[in-house]
Amino acid sequence: xxxxxxxxxDLVVEFPTRKGVLRAIDKVSFDIAEGEVLGMVGExxxxxxxxxxxxIGLIEPPGRIAGGEIWLKGKRIDNIAPEAMRRxxxxxxxxxxxxxxxxxxxxxxxxxxxxxxxRSHLDVSEKEARARAVALLDRVxxxxxxxxxxxxxxxxxxxxxxxxxxALALCAEPELVIADEPTTxxxxxxQAQIIDVLKEICAERGAAVMLITHDMGVIxxxxxxxxxxxxxxxxxxxxxxxxxxxxxxxxTQGLMGSIPTLAQESDRLVQIPGSMPRLNAIPEGCAFxxxxxxxxxxxxxxxxxxxxxxxxxxxxxxxxxxxxAGA
Amino acid sequence: MLAFIIRRLxxxxxxMLAVALVSFSLFRFVGDPIASMVGQETTLAExxxxxxxxxxxxPFLVQFWSFVARAAQGDFGISYRLQQPVMELILSRLPxxxxxxxxxxxxxxxxxxxxxxxxxxxxxxxxSNAIMTVSLIGVSLPTFLIGVLLIWVFAVxxxxxxxxGRGDVVPVGDWWRxxxxxxxxxxxxxxxxxxxxxxxxxxxxxxxxxxxxxVLRTDYIKFARARGLTNRAVNFGHALKNTMVPVITITGLxxxxxxxxxxITETVFQWPGVGAxxxxxxxxxxxxxxxxxLMLIALIFVVIxxxxxxxxxxxxxxxxxxxxxxxx
Ligand SMILES: Nc1ncnc2c1ncn2[C@@H]1O[C@H](COP(=O)(O)OP(=O)(O)O)[C@@H](O)[C@H]1O
Ligand code: SF4
Ligand SMILES: [Mg+2]
Numbered sequence: 001x002x003x004x005x006x007x008x009x010d011l012v013v014e015f016p017t018r019k020g021v022l023r024a025i026d027k028v029s030f031d032i033a034e035g036e037v038l039g040m041v042g043e044x045x046x047x048x049x050x051x052x053x054x055x056i057g058l059i060e061p062p063g064r065i066a067g068g069e070i071w072l073k074g075k076r077i078d079n080i081a082p083e084a085m086r087r088x089x090x091x092x093x094x095x096x097x098x099x100x101x102x103x104x105x106x107x108x109x110x111x112x113x114x115x116x117x118x119r120s121h122l123d124v125s126e127k128e129a130r131a132r133a134v135a136l137l138d139r140v141x142x143x144x145x146x147x148x149x150x151x152x153x154x155x156x157x158x159x160x161x162x163x164x165x166x167a168l169a170l171c172a173e174p175e176l177v178i179a180d181e182p183t184t185x186x187x188x189x190x191q192a193q194i195i196d197v198l199k200e201i202c203a204e205r206g207a208a209v210m211l212i213t214h215d216m217g218v219i220x221x222x223x224x225x226x227x228x229x230x231x232x233x234x235x236x237x238x239x240x241x242x243x244x245x246x247x248x249x250x251x252t253q254g255l256m257g258s259i260p261t262l263a264q265e266s267d268r269l270v271q272i273p274g275s276m277p278r279l280n281a282i283p284e285g286c287a288f289x290x291x292x293x294x295x296x297x298x299x300x301x302x303x304x305x306x307x308x309x310x311x312x313x314x315x316x317x318x319x320x321x322x323x324x325a326g327a
Numbered sequence: 328m329l330a331f332i333i334r335r336l337x338x339x340x341x342x343m344l345a346v347a348l349v350s351f352s353l354f355r356f357v358g359d360p361i362a363s364m365v366g367q368e369t370t371l372a373e374x375x376x377x378x379x380x381x382x383x384x385x386p387f388l389v390q391f392w393s394f395v396a397r398a399a400q401g402d403f404g405i406s407y408r409l410q411q412p413v414m415e416l417i418l419s420r421l422p423x424x425x426x427x428x429x430x431x432x433x434x435x436x437x438x439x440x441x442x443x444x445x446x447x448x449x450x451x452x453x454x455s456n457a458i459m460t461v462s463l464i465g466v467s468l469p470t471f472l473i474g475v476l477l478i479w480v481f482a483v484x485x486x487x488x489x490x491x492g493r494g495d496v497v498p499v500g501d502w503w504r505x506x507x508x509x510x511x512x513x514x515x516x517x518x519x520x521x522x523x524x525x526x527x528x529x530x531x532x533x534x535x536x537x538x539x540x541x542v543l544r545t546d547y548i549k550f551a552r553a554r555g556l557t558n559r560a561v562n563f564g565h566a567l568k569n570t571m572v573p574v575i576t577i578t579g580l581x582x583x584x585x586x587x588x589x590x591i592t593e594t595v596f597q598w599p600g601v602g603a604x605x606x607x608x609x610x611x612x613x614x615x616x617x618x619x620x621l622m623l624i625a626l627i628f629v630v631i632x633x634x635x636x637x638x639x640x641x642x643x644x645x646x647x648x649x650x651x652x653x654x655x
Contacts, residue, residue, distance in 0.1 A: 058552055082558075086557060087555060088555070090555025091555055094553075094554075095550070095553035102546035103546050104550070105551065105565050106547070106569075106643075106644070106645055107568055107569055107572070107642070108565075116556065116560065116564070117554045120554070120560070121555060152644040152645070154645050168550075168554055169554075172555065
């Protein structure tokens with residue numbers, strides 16, 4: 001198999017608090033291949049955003065990466081000098097945040113923000129940077145880009161601003177774009193367009209995407225593979241089609257209940273009885289055991305690590321451990 | 328934009344009228360202007376005649392109007408104490424106060440912003456903690472005590488700086504006499520400027536720090552970092568600029584307070600400015616000078632307010648809706 005573009009190995013992210021250390025990400029591993037779209041799903045608080053933030057090296061102190069490794073094209077990036085990491089951000093990994101209304105600095109024009117980003121990473125003249133910026137704005141679907149580029153963010157609607165944000169994430173031609181719920185804050189009518197634009201441009205440029213979302217429907221239509229996070233742990237990962245047609249992890253099975261038919265417009269994740277534990281109250285053994293219909297004795301004793309299930313699928317559940325007791 | 332300016336100007340006029348009313352009331356309620364103008368031996372009839380001649384028996388509105396009309400032309404009458412036109416007195420003292428206020432303001436602004444940014448960026452550093460602690464002392468000590476302490480250390484003990492007066496002054500223009508162009512003038516400015524500006528400096532510093540910490544938490548700063556901008560561009564290009572928007576307002580308004588508070592500093596350092604003049608005029612119930620001083624301070628506040636609003640307008644594009652309206 002070819003070397004993956006991004007490889008996250010046993011990532012652990014911790015936040016020291018007065019009440020002790022909170023482990024927000026606990027030994028999460030996954031790869032993203034070049035040009036691939038990896039969907040990442042999970043309830044609010046599962047650790048999706050923190051995973052993205054850790055990859056670009058922006059965990060706020062005192063939070064820290066307490067374990068594991070992050071590799072980008074065969075080079076470790078979780079332990080490199082701040083200046084080296086800065087040159088990875090934007091240039092090699094672009095980021096799109098959830099809320100376009102707050103992602104742009106209100107005091108600078110779109111042109112200023114695009115040009116400064118391009119020139120932070122690429123050795124081009126102001127004029128050249130501007131030309132690229134206009135072309136990119138045009139490509140993400142801003143009408144009259146050459147004129148609108150000199151407007152301030154508040155002159156644009158939410159959907160248009162998210163297009164600007166996408167342009168900003170892509171303007172230094174990164175190999176990977178991490179989009180953290182890029183449409184959650186938007187009007188439903190424009191959500192699909194934004195996802196389409198993101199997907200198309202990344203495909204055009206051969207950039208891989210890590211698409212964090214609540215929306216299983218979007219994952220089904222957009223992603224090549226999907227990773228399911230639960231309480232800071234990886235529950236299941238595999239090709240989208242396989243996972244959707246036959247989810248193996250009981251939590252994923254519950255999630256799939258949220259898409260009645262895949263063609264139909266899907267809703268937010270359906271409620272599985274109970275709720276995800278807080279980080280300071282994760283049960284012994286499998287984190288999902290209080291809510292799991294299939295839980296058995298071993299689930300309360302030992303933590304399941306993701307088991308290889310073939311065809312690129314891994315599932316963290318004792319039900320599939322042939323060596324163990326089985327149920 | 329124009330409507331905005333006109334509205335602001337209108338508000339300023341209202342404020343000035345209100346202050347004029349207070350100043351005007353001084354004449355009526357603080358001392359008797361006739362008593363302070365005439366001698367012991369003046370008869371009651373003569374006093375009544377003078378009262379009439381000065382228009383003191385006219386209806387209130389008529390008197391107030393004529394006060395405002397004369398004040399608008401800079402005519403505040405004659406000082407009871409010094410027998411000179413009040414405006415002349417004030418103008419001769421104003422440069423001393425304005426120079427002191429300006430230098431204090433610059434000192435307060437530069438150090439306030441500098442320390443504020445530093446303590447925000449190095450939130451956990453020991454130097455930040457030291458600055459914050461010292462600044463707490465700075466805000467809690469009264470101005471005159473700071474002045475006296477500075478005099479004691481730098482003038483009396485170390486004998487490095489003069490403790491009173493303006494030093495040598497040289498004329499620039501018709502009525503402005505400056506201390507900024509002479510060595511002794513500049514040396515004389517240092518202690519009073521620090522005394523006067525210290526409080527405002529701590530205020531600005533705390534404001535900048537709080538504001539900057541707030542801005543550093545925003546999504547657009549996180550996004551700026553995620554775009555791979557340098558720390559310098561993020562901290563000074565993005566965070567500082569957004570921090571300065573509210574800071575400009577407060578800082579501008581502080582300038583007015585600096586001029587108003589200069590009364591104490593001028594007294595401690597025997598600084599020949601309008602503040603010291605005001606204190607003397609209060610001691611002697613020199614009502615015209617007091618009234619003129621009040622109006623002057625109010626005018627300065629109003630003008631500064633106006634400038635600050637316009638600056639705010641210039642800095643924050645969200646307020647400039649005239650160019651193009653939100654589309655789509
Ligand atoms: N600065 C922080 N300090 C302590 N805990 C945090 C901090 N940031 C995030 N967390 C915790 O990490 C967990 C994962 O958060 P996040 O990645 O934002 O979830 P989501 O999957 O909704 O994006 C949450 O339980 C959250 O409470
Ligand atoms: S390990 Fe046990 S508790 Fe966890 S998901 Fe599997 S069956 Fe349920
Ligand atoms: Mg999130």
